[in-house]
Amino acid sequence: MQFLAGNAVALLEGGQQYFPALESAIERAEHEIFVQSYIFEDDRTGRRIADALARAAARGLAVRVMVDGFGGRSFVAGLESRLRDAGVQVLIYRRELRRFSLRRHRLRRLHRKLVVIDGREAFVGGINIIDDYEPHGAAHPRHDYAVRVEGPVLEPILASAHRLWRLVAWASFRRRERHPLRAGARAAPAGSIRAAFVLRDNLRHRRAIEEAYLEAIARARQDILIANAYFFPGRRFRQALSEAAARGVRITLLLQGLADHPMQAYATRALYPYFLACGMRLFEYHRSHLHAKVAVVDDHWATVGSSNIDAFSLLLAREANVVIDDASFARQLRASLETAIAEGGAELKASDWQRLPLLRRGLSWLAYQGVRLAIGLAGLGRAH
Numbered sequence: 001m002q003f004l005a006g007n008a009v010a011l012l013e014g015g016q017q018y019f020p021a022l023e024s025a026i027e028r029a030e031h032e033i034f035v036q037s038y039i040f041e042d043d044r045t046g047r048r049i050a051d052a053l054a055r056a057a058a059r060g061l062a063v064r065v066m067v068d069g070f071g072g073r074s075f076v077a078g079l080e081s082r083l084r085d086a087g088v089q090v091l092i093y094r095r096e097l098r099r100f101s102l103r104r105h106r107l108r109r110l111h112r113k114l115v116v117i118d119g120r121e122a123f124v125g126g127i128n129i130i131d132d133y134e135p136h137g138a139a140h141p142r143h144d145y146a147v148r149v150e151g152p153v154l155e156p157i158l159a160s161a162h163r164l165w166r167l168v169a170w171a172s173f174r175r176r177e178r179h180p181l182r183a184g185a186r187a188a189p190a191g192s193i194r195a196a197f198v199l200r201d202n203l204r205h206r207r208a209i210e211e212a213y214l215e216a217i218a219r220a221r222q223d224i225l226i227a228n229a230y231f232f233p234g235r236r237f238r239q240a241l242s243e244a245a246a247r248g249v250r251i252t253l254l255l256q257g258l259a260d261h262p263m264q265a266y267a268t269r270a271l272y273p274y275f276l277a278c279g280m281r282l283f284e285y286h287r288s289h290l291h292a293k294v295a296v297v298d299d300h301w302a303t304v305g306s307s308n309i310d311a312f313s314l315l316l317a318r319e320a321n322v323v324i325d326d327a328s329f330a331r332q333l334r335a336s337l338e339t340a341i342a343e344g345g346a347e348l349k350a351s352d353w354q355r356l357p358l359l360r361r362g363l364s365w366l367a368y369q370g371v372r373l374a375i376g377l378a379g380l381g382r383a384h
Helices: 014-028 044-058 073-085 154-173 208-219 235-246 262-269 272-277 311-316 327-344 350-355 358-377
Strands: 004-013 032-037 062-069 089-095 114-117 121-125 145-150 193-200 223-228 250-256 281-285 293-297 301-305 319-325 345-348
Touching (some): 014 044, 014 114, 014 121, 014 145, 032 044, 062 073, 062 154, 121 154, 121 301, 145 154, 145 319, 154 193, 208 235, 208 311, 235 250, 250 262, 250 327, 262 358, 272 281, 293 327
Parallel strands (some): 032 062, 250 281
Antiparallel strands (some): 004 193, 032 114, 193 319, 281 345
16 A cells, blocks of 8 residues: 555545536546446436446547446446447446356456546545435435545556456457557646555455555554444454454444345344444444445544455455545544434444344344355355
């Protein structure tokens, strides 16, 4: 992880801030657009962004869209052909599995949410291209974050997008093509923020995001605030948190209350007694679906990205986070998370767990064992 000075980083909370900013950037684009997304839904929001990309292609831009084959099933069924017909270049990262498999190479997915425009600006975070109010009729939008970045950190962001495009193109068509960039990274200083772009892939950066978290936790002296949608940390991560708590660091976890993957949610709840016994404060978010993957440590370190704290994100998926070393940004993200806790968080204490019906606690234990078994069958048990 290499921090670069001179960046501008803007926090975007939820699709209500993210999608207008993204659409406006696409409309301003002059040369080239890279899009990577786990989900690109064929809904109102997906069609709105697809229309903006189609208009960019009609202006003569190179528009390159990569969507995961599993998360983007709706895209493959509908929007893929529509965008191809409009002149957009489309690649599908690992087509949907025809049968369930726990083999590690079959489970590797593209989980990044990343857009690079003209090498001038980039969007990185946890927000998929999907309507913010899904499931249909939700009273409040999904709670998630992204950042818009400019400056020297654009150089590694653009390089990663270009590299992955060439890699998947070669894997898809079995022929080497240059796919030259139309616009290089505009890496001149654009602000005063130190930031680093951190990847998780299956070659050079297998543990980069996890190590960034662990280093920040090890250095923490005051407080740690983590908001994470799918939180199932391995032994090293749990130990790092417990050691921080033992040295007096205040640790707050904001986790899903409304679960969209019940098995994983129940498994996470089996870890609640451990977190609480270590003295951590634990909140579940019930106002809407929590989809955030962010953290703030002390008064200056923060990260926003696509990586959950579970085996899928930390050991299998291609992920992308931005790490920010800036007091003003850290305060802004912390204030947003504290508002989320105040408006939609329910605190759980050790006594609350003990009062739960035995059946509920038993289901959590069974789910925990089931998730551990799946991790082991995928060959990830020792690593996790």
